[in-house]
Amino acid sequence: MTRTGMMCRASGADLDVLSGLVAEAFSDGPVGAWLVPALTDRPLVLCRYARLVVSWGLEYGQVDMTVDQSAVAVWFRRGEAPAQAAGWMYDLHQALGAYASRFALWHAYLDAVVPPVPHAYLAHLATLPGREDAARVLLAACHRVLDIEGLPAYAECLGGRPREGVLAGCGYTPRSPILLEPGGPALWRMWRPAPDVGRSCGGFPSRVRLRRGVTLSGGRVVPSRLGPC
Numbered sequence: 057m058t059r060t061g062m063m064c065r066a067s068g069a070d071l072d073v074l075s076g077l078v079a080e081a082f083s084d085g086p087v088g089a090w091l092v093p094a095l096t097d098r099p100l101v102l103c104r105y106a107r108l109v110v111s112w113g114l115e116y117g118q119v120d121m122t123v124d125q126s127a128v129a130v131w132f133r134r135g136e137a138p139a140q141a142a143g144w145m146y147d148l149h150q151a152l153g154a155y156a157s158r159f160a161l162w163h164a165y166l167d168a169v170v171p172p173v174p175h176a177y178l179a180h181l182a183t184l185p186g187r188e189d190a191a192r193v194l195l196a197a198c199h200r201v202l203d204i205e206g207l208p209a210y211a212e213c214l215g216g217r218p219r220e221g222v223l224a225g226c227g228y229t230p231r232s233p234i235l236l237e238p239g240g241p242a243l244w245r246m247w248r249p250a251p252d253v254g255r256s257c258g259g260f261p262s263r264v265r266l267r268r269g270v271t272l273s274g275g276r277v278v279p280s281r282l283g284p285c
Contacts (some may be wrong), residue, residue: 062122062123062190062193062194062197063120063121063122063123063193063194063197063198064120064121064122064123065118065119065120065121066110066114066119066120066121066128067114068114070119070121070125071107071110071111071114073125074110074119074121074125074128074182075103075106075107075110076103076106077106077125077127077128077182077183077184078106078109078110078128078130078180078182079099079102079103079105079106079107080182080185081180081181081182081183081214082102082105082106083098083099083102085214085241086214086240086241087162087214087236087240087241087243088102090162090236090239090240090241091105091155091158091159091162092155092158097155101152101155104151104152105148105151105152105159107151108147108148108151108152109130109179109180110128110130110180112144112147113130113131113132113179113180116132117130117131117132117133117179118130118131118132118133119131120194120197120198121194122190122193122194124190126183126184126187126190127181127182127183127184127187127190127191127193127194128180128181128182128183128194129178129180129181129191129194129195129198130178130179130180130181131176131177131178131179131198132176132177132179133174133175133176133177134170134171134174134175134176134177134210135174144163145160145163148160148163162236165234165236165243166212166234166243169234169245170210171208171210171247173208174207175207175208175209175210176198176202176207176208176209176210177209177210177211178195178209178210178211179211181195181211181222181223183222188221188222191222192222192225192226195222195226196226199226199227199248202250203250203251206250206251206252207250208247208248208249208250209228209247209248210245210246210247210248211223211228211245211246211248212234212243212244212245212246213228213230213243213244213245213246214241214243218230218244218246223246224246226248227248228246228247228248229246229247229248230244230245230246231244231245231246231247232245233245
């Protein structure tokens with residue numbers, strides 16, 4: 057385990073606790089309700105999904121946490137496209153059964169607008185209730201490393217106020233949202249540019265900016281409308 061001040065790199069021994077944090081973050085918001093409409097099924101399905109994403113982070117990405125396990129950040133380094141897509145979908149169906157198609161649709165929406173430039177993808181950020189301070193400390197440590205590498209960061213804001221909260225306070229600015237359909241909430245795409253890039257659009261690639269999310273066409277997810285950042 058690598059420790060730096062108040063943060064450390066997670067390992068398999070932390071899987072149960074960190075999965076619980078991620079599952080709780082989904083349970084409290086509208087995305088969890090959209091993913092699992094049945095209230096009685098939601099806790100178990102979200103727990104299984106959270107365990108899967110933390111496991112994937114440990115194997116294929118990077119999972120950082122505060123030393124008291126009050127905050128966790130799951131990161132992946134991306135080039136021009138998401139990696140291990142086929143294996144991810146297989147694991148999704150194995151873990152979630154009948155709910156896998158809903159989660160697969162959600163990931164298709166997200167993958168349709170991945171910035172086609174090298175970046176660090178903050179796939180999941182979760183904290184204990186009332187411990188946003190821990191999340192800020194955790195992200196600050198992660199961002200120091202990214203800034204040295206000159207690497208931008210990308211995330212999705214699951215709430216309805218993208219200019220507030222932890223991500224905004226850590227230098228992320230909102231771009232146009234992804235609208236989950238049918239009847240789902242908006243996910244705000246958040247971009248933190250590399251230190252040597254201006255803040256107006258921050259190097260965010262224009263060809264993947266969307267105003268109205270994505271739509272399904274012939275089994276594929278495609279942009280419904282291009283627009284400014």
